[in-house]
Every structure is written in structure tokens, then in C-alpha cells.
Amino acid sequence: MSRDVRVAVVGGGISGLTAALRLSERGYQVTVYEQKPFLGGNLASHKHPDTGVYHDVYPHMFSNFYVNFWHLVENDLGMRRDMSAKSDFAHRNAVKVLRLKQEHPMELRDTGSLEGLRSNLFSGVAPPLDMYLWAYSMLDMLAHSFDPQTQLRDYSISGFVQSRPYATEEIVALHDFVVMVIWSVHADETSASSYRNFLYHTFGNLSPLVWLLKGSLQQKIIEPLEQKLKSLKCEIRKNAMVTSVKVDGASISEIKVEETTFDWHRHEVNLKRREQDHPDLNPVDSFDYVVLAVPPNTLGALIETRAVPMGHRIVDRLPHLAQVRRLDSEPIAVLDLYFKRKVHGIPAENTFMIDSGCELTCIDLSQLWDDPGMKDISAVTLAISDYWALPSDHAEENRHAMVKMFHRYVPHFNPGREWGDANSDIDWARSHYTANKADTLFVNQVGSEAWRPETHYPAISNLFFAGDLCRNHIDMATVEAAVTSGLNAAAAIHKVEPLGKPIEILHLDTYPESAILAMKLLMAPSAYSAKWWLSVADAATSLASGKPREEWSTDVGAMLGLPYAYATDWLKTAGSFWGSLFLGGRRE
Secondary structure, eight states: OOOOEEEEEEEOBHHHHHHHHHEEEEEEEEEOOSSSSOOOOOOOOEETTTTTTTSSOOOOOOTTTOOHHHIIIIISSSOSSSSSSTTTTEEEEEEEEETTSSSSOOEEEEEEEEEHHHHTTTTTSHHHHHHHHHHHHHHHHHHHHOTTSGGGOOHHHHOOOOHHHOHHHHHHHHHHHHHHHHSSSSSSTHHHHHHHHHHHHHTOHHHHHHEEEEEEEEIIIIHHHHHHHHHTOOOEEEEEEEEEEEEEETEEEEEEEEEEEEETTTTEEEOOOOOOTOOOOOOOOOOOOSOOOOOOHHHHHTOOSSOOTTTTTTTHHHHGGGGGOOOOOOOOEEEEESSSSTTOOOOSEEEEETTOOOOOEEGGGGTTTGGGGTTTSSEEEEESSOGSSSOOHHHHHHHHHHHHHHHHHHHOOOOOOSTTTTTBBTTTTEEEEEEEEESOEOOOOGGGGSOOSSSTTTTSEEEEEEEESSSSSSSSHHHHHHHHHHHHHHHHHHSSSOOOSSOOOOOOOOOOHHHHHHHHHHHHHHHHHHHHHHHHHHHHHHHHHHHOOOHHHHHHHHHHHHHHHHHHHHHHHHHHHHHHHHTTOOOH
């Protein structure tokens, strides 16, 4: 290469940092702009200025299929992921599920074995036949076409399941519970197509079920990654917000950067007040290439900003990107709750609380982190996936509401009458609540595929996009999707102006289409039989209880029509199976 190639990466989340790492390794001159005083985005943690305690923005579960993420942390950061005590990640083969006033938690295990499947059927989370149909519904979703032009693209998860002849209210509710807990969006609003892509990558790769980091994200991942970037001469500018992007002709000509301040208690970013006699505080920078690795709301503002003249905005060259503003994201309220002593009855696994009203989950950090300071105490992270079900937007009210809610499921501690009650078992000084309204999660709502940006558009030759909101082969919002999008952006720049060796993007070995269809054919008879027995039971219950004829006749009609629905579904699946064998198809 005969000249220096300058790249601006806007956004210091994991997607932007991944792009910056791969480009810096190859000799590109990279500058990362992050509006907060710390890196990581939704994979960040911060050290509280008063207590020195690290608080992760979100608790994360890492799946086996995160091949690009694992390559990053194992090969680039030298971390270990194995079953030994020296591993940086702990493996969990199950998640726990708690109901109110239930002494022993239920367990959902990985499905990598027949024993795991049998255990789930009799877990008590739902009746065994409904649990079987829940598993079958996911296989059924996998068996449908991956063609983005098909009607399924506009289905929600609930809509897809409810359209199936074997559907029950229990499996619709179970899908809604799982999706809401993990992705903060109800199943009737979540794209079935995106969820199907997630299932496709997890299928056959769920043993162990999840990996959990043994420490704070900052200390274990983000700080080592930042140090590696600096060793590669990557410039990292924190408290630096890119407020506008100017387009001249078919390329980005400049970006405007303003300094920010950060309110640690409110978790708010504010623009620093400018001094009249220091106009150079907000410089205009120019680069050969620009990567926008920012969340939907920030991206929407940069695309159609009024800070540059009309005709010089991104939206003027790419009008369809105005749809980015339709993309949604949701906050997850998080409370790190430190106790003065050990509290019994808290599982070591990620624990979901049924009927909490807010989709409450918890993970016991003191049974996970390698922290001597937690040896004699309990420290848990509580998360509310349905933020809008909390009583208000006031932290003072919500944080103790979460304490009281947790106490309903784990009653073995004194929660105190109010936040700060000295007679409680809680160490209030080290406990910390944040609504995370500045760190929202992108959600794959129905129809969002049409609004999400591609990695690159020729209409603006030097502009690239990254982040889990971008279209990528993982699709569902996950850490792996974010890392993959960063790799996509770096690889696209490398393709335009190569420097160093090609950028590798790993793809997981997945089951061929024929194998998935064969499994559905094998399970279909037992699944429809399960639905038939449930219909018989419903009809018998309606008759025995003396319900009106209209009610029990509906159950009888469904029972009588089920064999025909089964035959139609089986024959259609069999046709797809033989077609996949003949065409040699494999899903990508």
C-alpha cells in the first residue's frame, strides 16, 4: 500500500471495537469515537466512582454458536473457555425457573441429549405434552423456507405458532415468556424469520446451554481489548460524540465531533458546554472511510441531521435509510444487589421468575465471579426485561420495587422497609440500579428486516454500517450478531482498499435442510397425537363441567379435523424433504 488509509469508527461497542481491531491489525489508521468515558456499549461495565465496584451494563449469556465472538476472546485476548477451574467462563447446562411460593426451582436443560429432552418434558414449567409441542414448534419453524421473500417474513413468533394445527395456549405463552425474558420484546411483536435464524444456529449447539463470564466485562474483555487496540496504534477518543456526518458527492467528506460529560448517577451523556473563545473544541475531521457502529436512535439522528445543509445528508443519497428511525430498542432495568451475608436459596444458574409481572431474572455473581470480596456474601444481578411494567420512571421507586419483587421469590433475607434501611440484610452502598435507557437493546420486531441497513451501499462509497441492527447472517440481536457485523464492515473496507491479509468471518457448521425436515417428519406423528389427546381432554372437561354446546363442540371439531391437518402437513414436509435431497440444498 502506497498511502496511509484513515478509518473513523463511530461507536465503541463490541461491533465497532471488532471492526477497529481487524483493521488496525492490517495497518489501517483507525480512530474510535465513543461518547461515554468507557468502551463496550451493551457489553460494557463501569467502575462506580464512589465504591470502586464494577457494574456490568447487562448480564450476558454466551452461546456455543458464537463462533466469531469466541475467536475474538480466545485467539485475540487469550481467554480460556473449558470445563476447568482456570477457565474464564463458567458453563451452565440449565437455567432455573421459579414460581411464587415454590420451594425448589424448576429446571430447563440443554437439548443436546435425550436425557435433557426428557428432563424438560417433566420439568413442571408446563404440562409434558405442551412441553413436547413447544419443542416441536421450534423444529417446525426451522423446517420452513429461509427465503426472505416468503410470507413468513411478516409473521410474528406468536402468529406463526398460532397458525399451526397443533398450537396450544401453553406453548404460545411459553414462547412469549422466553423471548420476553431474553430479548425484551413480546413474541407477538418479534419477527418469526429472525427468531428462526437464531434457532437454526443454536440447533445442535446447545451443550452446554450457556457460558457465563467469571468477572466483570470491563476487566475480563473490554480493558484487554482496549489495550490490544492501543498496542496496534489505534486512537481511542472517549467522551467524543460525532454529532454530524457530511456527504459531498458520493462520499463522506467530514464528521463533526463534540466533547461530552457523563453523569455517573443518571447514566446520561451530555454535550460539554463550549467556550466562546475556544472554537477548536469541536473539530471537523476527515477520513478515507467511516464506520457507523451506533444504535438505531443515534443512527437515525446522524442520517437525517439538520446540522449539515440539505443535499449533504446521508438520507439525501440513501433516502430509504430514513426507515432506520422505525427500528425499535428497549431498556432492561438492572439492579446489582449486594448483601451483608450469604443468602440461601439462590441458584447458581440464570434464574427466570414466572408471573413476576415484569419478567424478572437473576444471576448470583458471588457463585460466578472470581472475586475474593464476595467470599462471605451474596451479590446478585437482577434484571427486568419488561421495563415498562415497572411502576414508574423514577429510580428511587423502581430499585426498591425490584428488591421487594425478588424477596417474594427468595424470602431468606430482610429487604428493609425502604431503600437504605439500615436494619435490612442489604449493603446499600455497593448496590446499584440503572434503568439503562441510554443503553437499549435492539429488538427484531416484525417487519424490521426491510428497515435495517446493509453493511455498505455504493451510493456513498466510503460509508459502512455495523451493529446488531445491521443485516447479517445471525440476524437475531445477540453478541455474535454484533461481532459479525463489525467483521462485515471491516471486510467490506478491506475489499474496497485491501491492506494486509483478508479478514476472516467464521460460519458455524449447521444441519442440512434435509436433516431438519427428516427430524420434523419423525416427530410429527407424536406431536399431532399429543395435540389430539389434549383436544380430547379439553372436550371431556367442557362436557363434564356442563359448558354450552358451542364451547365443547369447538374442541370436538378441532379433534376431528386434526388427522386431516396432520396428513396435509406431513405430505407437504415430505415433499420438501425429497426436494431438498434432490437439490442437495443446505441452509446458509
